[in-house]
Amino acid sequence: xxxxxxxxxxxxxxxxxxxxxxxxxxxxxxxxxxxxxxxxxxxxxxxxxxxxxxxxxxxxxxxxxxxxxxxxxxxxxxxxxxxxxxxxxxxxxxxxxxxxxxxxxxxxxxx
Amino acid sequence: xxxxxxxxxxxxxxxxxxxxxxxxxxxxxxxxxxxxxxxxxxxxxxxxxxxxxxxxxxxxxxxxxxxxxxxxxxxxxxxxxxxxxxxxxxxxxxxxxxxxxxxxxxxxxxx
DNA sequence: CACAATACATAAGTTATTTATGTATATTTG
DNA sequence: CAAATATACATAAATAACTTATGTATTGTG
Numbered sequence: 001x002x003x004x005x006x007x008x009x010x011x012x013x014x015x016x017x018x019x020x021x022x023x024x025x026x027x028x029x030x031x032x033x034x035x036x037x038x039x040x041x042x043x044x045x046x047x048x049x050x051x052x053x054x055x056x057x058x059x060x061x062x063x064x065x066x067x068x069x070x071x072x073x074x075x076x077x078x079x080x081x082x083x084x085x086x087x088x089x090x091x092x093x094x095x096x097x098x099x100x101x102x103x104x105x106x107x108x109x110x111x
Numbered sequence: 112x113x114x115x116x117x118x119x120x121x122x123x124x125x126x127x128x129x130x131x132x133x134x135x136x137x138x139x140x141x142x143x144x145x146x147x148x149x150x151x152x153x154x155x156x157x158x159x160x161x162x163x164x165x166x167x168x169x170x171x172x173x174x175x176x177x178x179x180x181x182x183x184x185x186x187x188x189x190x191x192x193x194x195x196x197x198x199x200x201x202x203x204x205x206x207x208x209x210x211x212x213x214x215x216x217x218x219x220x221x222x
Numbered sequence: 223c224a225c226a227a228t229a230c231a232t233a234a235g236t237t238a239t240t241t242a243t244g245t246a247t248a249t250t251t252g
Numbered sequence: 253c254a255a256a257t258a259t260a261c262a263t264a265a266a267t268a269a270c271t272t273a274t275g276t277a278t279t280g281t282g
Contacts (some may be wrong), residue, residue, distance in 0.1 A: 002208045005238060008269055009116030010212055017216050028229050038211050048270055050231060070277050072229065095218045097113045098209050100149050101121055105128050107206045114270065117240055139260050152261060159239055183247050183260065 001039065011044065011052055011091040016079070020087045021061065024078035027053060053077055061086050113150065115130060119167040122155065122163055127190070129199045130173065131184035164188055172197050 018030055023031070031044045056062045061083040067074050079087065101107075121204045123126050129141055136144070167173045172194040190198065212218075 002211075003120055003204065004113065004270070006208050007116055008119035008238080011269080014212075024157030026229080027231095028227095030183065034215070034230095037215055040212050042215070045271065046229090046231080046273070047233090052269090054231095059184055069229090070278070071204060071219070075227070089219070091216050093114065094117065094216060095115050096152075098134065100113075100152050101125075101205065102209060104125055104145070104148055104153070105205060107203050107209065115240070116238095119269080122238080137260080138262095139258095143259095156240065156261090157262080158241070158264090163238090164261095180260090181247070185260070 001043075007042070011048060012056065013087075013094045014042075014044075014092055015049075015052065015056070016061070016083070016087040019077060019079050020084070024065075024076045026074045026076050030077075056080065056083075112154075113215050121205065123160060123167065124198075124205045125153075125155075126160075126163065126167070127172070127194070127198040127201055128189060131195070132219070135176075135187045136183045137187050141188075167194075 014034060015030060019025060022033075023088060027046075027049055031046070031049060034044050036043050037057070053062070057064060057093060058079055060075045063080050064081075065076050065078075125145060126141060130136060131142055131207050133144075138157075140158060142157070143154050145153050164173070168175060168188070169189055173188045174194075176187050176189075178187060205215055
């Protein structure tokens with residue numbers, strides 16, 4: 001587990017990238033996917049996830065459709081048209097940032 | 112300029128790495144060095160810098176010595192013995208984190 | 223059938239930062 | 253040479269993304 005502050009600002013890009021790759025996902029699925037992909041190193045808490053998803057929806061980056069699985073509602077999120085360009089921006093931004101920090105700290109990419 | 116939240120948690124590692132590389136530095140010098148090394152992409156504000164330096168001193172990671180340059184005090188910071196191992200930990204932590212985020216976002220290192 | 227997992231949600235608390243402000247000396251420029 | 257800018261320290265209030273805590277309800281499992 002990383003010092004929590006390092007994670008700050010990465011949640012939106014992570015979510016958006018997952019939606020770009022997978023078409024549509026629901027909240028709980030996102031937390032599990034991230035846990036899987038990072039071997040448990042990153043755990044998105046629900047208290048962070050849902051407000052973020054709501055915000056992304058509010059500003060038109062993602063849209064939702066609800067489905068009933070049995071009696072339980074499942075809320076699927078997917079990128080809007082505008083969202084597609086937002087993902088690119090965000091990922092590029094993070095990418096550029098990582099490169100800058102890497103060079104500052106003289107970190108070699110672990111390929 | 113990056114979205115400010117991405118920077119969170121990187122300030123301490125950056126400062127410590129600079130001190131490791133340069134032996135000793137004073138606050139203002141650190142801000143300038145970071146600006147230089149990142150071509151202006153990262154600007155450490157004084158409101159962030161000084162409290163962080165004080166904290167690092169308080170927990171024994173760095174130590175200080177004051178020098179007079181004319182009438183003006185300049186406060187030099189350098190790593191303590193304990194600080195030397197702290198730097199290694201912090202840098203490794205960030206390095207590991209960057210690798211995880213990179214793989215999540217499928218970012219290739221810009222070599 | 224109790225407990226864990228799934229699935230949503232919100233509210234209060236934390237904390238590293240930004241923004242704002244203050245003080246003083248040294249240097250550059252018009 | 254006066255005014256603006258750079259150097260150099262410092263602290264306090266405001267911000268915002270997050271964690272932690274709490275709540276509700278359904279579904280799967282040992």
